[in-house]
Amino acid sequence: MPLVVIGGVAAGLSAAARARRVDPHLEIIVLEKGPVISYGACGLPYFVEGRIRRPEQLVVYTPEYFRKQRQIDVRTNSRVVAISHPRREVSLESGARVHYERLVISTGGRCDPSAIAGGQQPHVFTLHTLDDATRLRAFIAEKHPRRAVVIGGGYIGLEAADALRRNGLRVTVLERSPHVLLRDDAHWNALARRQLELHGVELRCGVEVRSIEPDRVADFPADLVIVSAGFKPNVELAAEAGVDIGRTGAIRTDDRMETSLLGVFAAGDCAEVTHLVTGRPTWIPLGTTANKAGRVAGANAAGGRERFPGIAGTSIVSVFGMAFAATGLSVSEARAASFSPVSARIEALSRPGYFQGTKTTVELVADRATRRLLGATVIGEQDAAGRINVVATALQSRLRVDEFEQLDLAYSPPFSTVWDPLLVAAQQLMKEL
Amino acid sequence: MPLVVIGGVAAGLSAAARARRVDPHLEIIVLEKGPVISYGACGLPYFVEGRIRRPEQLVVYTPEYFRKQRQIDVRTNSRVVAISHPRREVSLESGARVHYERLVISTGGRCDPSAIAGGQQPHVFTLHTLDDATRLRAFIAEKHPRRAVVIGGGYIGLEAADALRRNGLRVTVLERSPHVLLRDDAHWNALARRQLELHGVELRCGVEVRSIEPDRVADFPADLVIVSAGFKPNVELAAEAGVDIGRTGAIRTDDRMETSLLGVFAAGDCAEVTHLVTGRPTWIPLGTTANKAGRVAGANAAGGRERFPGIAGTSIVSVFGMAFAATGLSVSEARAASFSPVSARIEALSRPGYFQGTKTTVELVADRATRRLLGATVIGEQDAAGRINVVATALQSRLRVDEFEQLDLAYSPPFSTVWDPLLVAAQQLMKEL
Numbered sequence: 033m034p035l036v037v038i039g040g041v042a043a044g045l046s047a048a049a050r051a052r053r054v055d056p057h058l059e060i061i062v063l064e065k066g067p068v069i070s071y072g073a074c075g076l077p078y079f080v081e082g083r084i085r086r087p088e089q090l091v092v093y094t095p096e097y098f099r100k101q102r103q104i105d106v107r108t109n110s111r112v113v114a115i116s117h118p119r120r121e122v123s124l125e126s127g128a129r130v131h132y133e134r135l136v137i138s139t140g141g142r143c144d145p146s147a148i149a150g151g152q153q154p155h156v157f158t159l160h161t162l163d164d165a166t167r168l169r170a171f172i173a174e175k176h177p178r179r180a181v182v183i184g185g186g187y188i189g190l191e192a193a194d195a196l197r198r199n200g201l202r203v204t205v206l207e208r209s210p211h212v213l214l215r216d217d218a219h220w221n222a223l224a225r226r227q228l229e230l231h232g233v234e235l236r237c238g239v240e241v242r243s244i245e246p247d248r249v250a251d252f253p254a255d256l257v258i259v260s261a262g263f264k265p266n267v268e269l270a271a272e273a274g275v276d277i278g279r280t281g282a283i284r285t286d287d288r289m290e291t292s293l294l295g296v297f298a299a300g301d302c303a304e305v306t307h308l309v310t311g312r313p314t315w316i317p318l319g320t321t322a323n324k325a326g327r328v329a330g331a332n333a334a335g336g337r338e339r340f341p342g343i344a345g346t347s348i349v350s351v352f353g354m355a356f357a358a359t360g361l362s363v364s365e366a367r368a369a370s371f372s373p374v375s376a377r378i379e380a381l382s383r384p385g386y387f388q389g390t391k392t393t394v395e396l397v398a399d400r401a402t403r404r405l406l407g408a409t410v411i412g413e414q415d416a417a418g419r420i421n422v423v424a425t426a427l428q429s430r431l432r433v434d435e436f437e438q439l440d441l442a443y444s445p446p447f448s449t450v451w452d453p454l455l456v457a458a459q460q461l462m463k464e465l
Numbered sequence: 466m467p468l469v470v471i472g473g474v475a476a477g478l479s480a481a482a483r484a485r486r487v488d489p490h491l492e493i494i495v496l497e498k499g500p501v502i503s504y505g506a507c508g509l510p511y512f513v514e515g516r517i518r519r520p521e522q523l524v525v526y527t528p529e530y531f532r533k534q535r536q537i538d539v540r541t542n543s544r545v546v547a548i549s550h551p552r553r554e555v556s557l558e559s560g561a562r563v564h565y566e567r568l569v570i571s572t573g574g575r576c577d578p579s580a581i582a583g584g585q586q587p588h589v590f591t592l593h594t595l596d597d598a599t600r601l602r603a604f605i606a607e608k609h610p611r612r613a614v615v616i617g618g619g620y621i622g623l624e625a626a627d628a629l630r631r632n633g634l635r636v637t638v639l640e641r642s643p644h645v646l647l648r649d650d651a652h653w654n655a656l657a658r659r660q661l662e663l664h665g666v667e668l669r670c671g672v673e674v675r676s677i678e679p680d681r682v683a684d685f686p687a688d689l690v691i692v693s694a695g696f697k698p699n700v701e702l703a704a705e706a707g708v709d710i711g712r713t714g715a716i717r718t719d720d721r722m723e724t725s726l727l728g729v730f731a732a733g734d735c736a737e738v739t740h741l742v743t744g745r746p747t748w749i750p751l752g753t754t755a756n757k758a759g760r761v762a763g764a765n766a767a768g769g770r771e772r773f774p775g776i777a778g779t780s781i782v783s784v785f786g787m788a789f790a791a792t793g794l795s796v797s798e799a800r801a802a803s804f805s806p807v808s809a810r811i812e813a814l815s816r817p818g819y820f821q822g823t824k825t826t827v828e829l830v831a832d833r834a835t836r837r838l839l840g841a842t843v844i845g846e847q848d849a850a851g852r853i854n855v856v857a858t859a860l861q862s863r864l865r866v867d868e869f870e871q872l873d874l875a876y877s878p879p880f881s882t883v884w885d886p887l888l889v890a891a892q893q894l895m896k897e898l
Contacts, residue, residue, distance in 0.1 A: 042883070075817065075878050084819050187877070308873070319883050320876045341871050348875035357875055384508065386517050417880035418851005422858050424873050429862030438774050440741070440857050442781035442790055443753045444620070445508050447850040450475070450752050 033059070035333050036122060036130055038112050038269070039138035040064030041073065042322035043300025045093070047136045047330030048104050054334040060104045061130060063122070065111035068162055069095060074319050076165040077188065080172075081195035087166050112139075115273035117293050134295045134333040137275070137283065138326060139266040141301035141317050143184070145259040149243035156244055156257045159188055168258070172199060177256035180204070181249040183241050184261030185212035187349045190224070192258045193233050194352055204234040204252045206241055208261065213349060213356055215409065216364045219377060223393065223411050224356060231352040263317060265302040278304045280315035287339045289329035297329040306342030308428055309360045309406055310369040316345045344407075346424040348417055357420035360407025360427045363397055372400040376461035380453040382415050384445050392416065394457040396423070396433070403432040403465060408457075415447075419454055433461050466492070468766050469555060469563055471545050471702070472571035473497030474506065475755035476733025478526070480569045480763030485535050487767035493537045494563060496555070498544035501595055502528060507752050509598040510624035513605075514631050520599050545572075548706035550726050567728045567766040570708070570716065571759060572699040574734035574750050576617070578692040582676035589677055589690045592621055601691070605632060610689035613637070614682040616674050617694030618645035620782045623657070625691050626666050627785055637667040637685045639674055641694065646782060646789055648842065649797045652810060656826065656844050657789060664785040696750060698735040711737045713748035720772050722762035730762040739775030741861055742793045742839055743802045749778045777840075779857040781850050790853035793840025793860045796830055805833040809894035813886040815848050817878050825849065827890040829856070829866070836865040836898060841890075848880075852887055866894050 035051055037044045040062045048062050062069070070093040078084050095106035111125040115137075121129045143158045145151030155177070157168045171177070180196045182189045185207030193203045205212070205228065211221040212235065221237070228235045234252075241249055244257050265282040267275075276292035278284035283291055283298040287306060291298050300322035307314035321343050328340040346359040366373035375397045381389035392412035398405050408423040410416045426436050437458040443450050451459075468484055470477045473495045481495050495502070503526040511517050528539035544558040548570075554562045576591045578584030588610070590601045604610070613629045615622045618640030626636045638645070638661065644654040645668065654670070661668045667685075674682055677690050698715040700708075709725035711717035716724055716731040720739060724731050733755035740747035754776050761773040779792040799806035808830045816822035825845035831838050841856040843849045859869050870891040876883050884892075 072817075072878075072883065074876065074883065075819075078819060078878055089819065191877075318876075320873065323883055324871060324873075341868070343873040346873045346875045348877050348880050350877065350879040355880065359873070359875070384505075386508070386511060386522065414847060414880070415851055417875050418848055418854055421851055421872070421874045421885075422854045424875070425855050425858040425862070425864075428868070428872055429858070429864060431858075431862060435774070435861070438757060439854070439861055440753065440757075440776040440779045440792070441854045442779045442792070442850050442857070443507065443751070444624075444781050444783065445505075445511055446783040447781050447788065447847070450505070450507065450756055452854075 033133035034131065035060045035134045035136070036132035037062045037136040037138065038122065039140055039300065040069035040106055040108070041071065041140065042319050043138035043326030043329070044136065045070050046323045046326030047138060047299060047333065048098070049102060050327040050330035051334035052102050052104060054331050054336045058334055062098070062104060062106040063110040063112055063124070063130065064106065064108045066161060066163065067108050069093065069106055069108060071162045073160065076159050076162070077191035077195045079165045080159065080168055080192065081198050087162050090162060112269060115269055117273050117296065135297065136329050136333050137270050137296065137298040137302060138300040139269055139302045141263050141265045143259050143261065143263050147262060148241060148259065151244055151259060153244065153246060155255060156259060158259050159192055171256065175255070177201060179253045180256040180258065181206060181252050181254035182258045182260060183249065184259065185235065185237070186214055186260060187347065189260040190349060190351050192260060193228065197231060197233055201256065204236065206239040206249065206252070207235070207237045208240045210237050212237070215358050215362055217362050217409065219395070220356070220409055220411070224351060227351050227354050265315060265317070267302055270298065270302070278313050280304055280313060282315040284313065288332045289325050289340055290332065297333050299325040299329040305340060308342040308344045314345070316343065318347060341428070344424045344427040346420060348420060355412055355414065355416035357410045357416045358408070359420050359424040361397060362407060366397055366399070366406045371406055373397050373406060374400045374461065374464050376457055376464050378453065378457045378460050380456050381449060382412055382453065383448060387446050389449070392453045394419065394453045396457045396461045398433045398461055398465065400465060403434055405431055405433055405436055422454055433458055433465065437462060466566035467564065468493045468567045468569070469565035470495045470569040470571065471555065472573055472733065473502035473539055473541070474504065474573060475752050476571035476759030476762070477569065478503050479756045479759030480571060480732060480766065481531070481537050482535060483760040483763035484767035485537060487764050487769040491767055495531070495537060495539040496543040496545055496557070496563065497539065497541045499594060499596065500541050502526065502539055502541060504595045506593065509592050509595070510621065510628045512598045513592065513601055513625065514628035520595050523595060545702060548702060550706050550729065568730065569762050569766050570703050570724070570729065570731040570735060571733040572702055572735045574696050574698045576692050576694065576696050580695060581674060581692065584677055584692060586677065586679060588688060589692060591692050592625055604689065608688070610634060612686045613689040613691065614639060614685050614687035615691045615693060616682065617692065618668065618670070619647055619693060620780065622693040623782060623784050625693060626661065630664060630666055634689065637669065639672040639682065639685070640668070640670045641673045643670050645670065648791050648795055650795050650842065652828070653789070653842055653844070657784060660784050660787050698748060698750070700735055703731065703735070711746050713737055713746060715748040717746065720774070721765045722758055722773055723765065730766050732758040732762040738773060741775045741777045747778070749776065751780060774861070777857045777860040779853060781853060788845055788847065788849035790843045790849045791841070792853050792857040794830060795840060799830055799832070799839045804839055806830050806839060807833045807894065807897050809890055809897050811886065811890045811893050813889050814882060815845055815886065816881060820879050825886045827852070827886045829890045829894045831866045831894055831898065833898060836867055838864055838866055838869055855887055866891055866898065870895060
């Protein structure tokens, strides 16, 4: 009575590995449409950059590893084309059918350049699979493109812009919305723009791309185009099988990562999770979420009883060495979720000047009525990661600003200032409340 | 009806500044025994090292600043020798008396080398005040000592050892207890020892120093000695005035930082605070605590109503570039506090290898019965600070390990691994529970 997992990257393999731990005797089959499994998709921009030299460096586990070490039957080049839940079986492109007792859907998401006119030309790429990155790297090596346009100013878009610029290309980023990195915040956007421009990347916001010409995109010359916009969950397979799709467009799940069909679980870029701050279903495709929700899906599919509490949407991206980190809600997201947001932004040194402290910008958002912390951004250098994680932990714990202000954070001069920038921001926010 | 603050460094000045904000019209007098106020005591080892060139760089505010900008009357060289609470007045060494309505005692703490035979020789120093550090620096410049013994392997002791070694001295650290950096943990101690030895510092634990000879301490030749052991709260003034002293030896306070005498508050290295994990009074002298508790003392002394929730004892110290960070309870401390501690220790890369990830050691301690997280250590590089702060936040929020395991921490390759070392440690600890 096997457990079948559709998808062999982050969520799928986390689910399979966890299911094995919960039930050492369960038959587990992973069906992956592509030729490789278990690659670190978040590392792809660094392979394009050249920092990672061989694509194999991004592959964490092989099918053989799973087969031998975990007794998990991983089948690559096995694209599932239909799920028949009444018969408890999936059909493969090859015509083969695989029976399941429990199913985990981790079909991921995609950017679809073919949705843009001219999106299927040889100089147009996405950056989602190891194959995408390998072909892009080969294209750069062979064709020596000089001007690139990146469509989409999300994480991957700016990481790609950074990687291409470091390869000597001139780069323009075109973003449809008024802001980059998925945060509708004017100051955040201004700092990202300045950082891009400082490093010779042109950013145009409010530009909707309808077609890609052989030598340009809109008014911007381009002999290389990367499409990193319009990322969508791959839900067609699930929807056709009768699995409910949520309002976000991703697969609806409960807190056990089970879908509307009993015994069918979903996790990763194709699935919704609960937002820890709003308490509502959300779709924020991130590798961390895929791994954690996948684990819970796998545990429950194997007969366990685990709960996924949800996410704060914590993210961090390096733009030419500067970290842009965010968690929880922005002011406008908080307003849309019916909070009364109040925010405070401060700039402070990350460490004393004699330890090369650099400017760190912290913005905290809280609810006026309850003082509950709702979100934050931290923009700065390496230590931004730890600081945003402190806020993410506070969000999961539903801390109020007055509680946050008293956090016992570590201090000595090589690491921080005696009042950590997070606490300075909290003090400022207390004055606004 | 003035507020009088005894002590013009971290806790005292935080109290005075906060009192001013709570009551713009209050008369506030700060009495500081030394010639300067508001110096960053935690920066003293870096002045000894030479990284900070002028002692003035460690002075944050001058008495003039407080007088003009905050209307706070700061009097230096004003040592208080007695408190008469029935008369609501303090007596100065000069014979002058100062009336108070409310009093904040922030008399700090001290290492007393005169408690050791030979401790008052000219080559024996403490490292507690700006004057100590200035005299030490001058001694090094003039006398060119070649062999140093540091008595005490706490934070200041190891920072001093690091600073002296970087000045070319041969350094031996003598510590009375079996472990350094105030953590009774064998692995922690082994890593600290290895780091010290790698950088040419000899560490001897279990050595009680009873006397300092002109040219040696015990069997160790020394033409310079730093005493950083036996740090004690300065409570004599308070005790003589009838203020209750707690079991830790520091001034007993409630969660408003008020002492047993109504209207008399205490904060900083002289005072107890609540430990967030045990719920009991504790005395862990740290600058962060002094500042935060001082603020609360000042607010309440000025008529506010604020509460200090307590501390987790979060600390971090750099030993030749490696961070040793701790928060909450060690296994043995947890046992002493009647928990049933279980711990797990993991080693993981801080970031992927292609981003120069370095080895990070995380140990988490939890209570077996409740799964509540009790403490942690993180040993690694710069990002150790952020990681220990995540645990500190979890301790304040009383998170369980199964909740901690699901934290939505930031990930992208320049900053972390997709499973942050903290989460890997939590997964390991879940297996042990």
